Amino acid sequence: MVAHVKPGSEAITGDYVNSFTAKCDQTQGSADFRVSVKTETVWGFVAAAIILFTGGGLAYVFRKYGRR
Secondary structure: OOOOOOOOOOOOOEEEEEEEEEEOOOOEEEEEEEEEEOOOHHHHHHHHHHHHHHHHHHHHHHHHHOOO
16 A cells, blocks of 8 residues: 655645554554655745845834934
């Protein structure tokens, strides 16, 4: 028996537990498998860039206008 598991397009990075059950007339069995969903590394760089640009923009605004 082969099971192909593909996460959905909106799956969040993390660890999940999948339960599989197989049955026939004579017996049945089940097993739990832990699987990891990973996202592409490029999204980590995009998130870091957004944080840096936001922090830089705030620093610029505070430096330029200061306290009034």
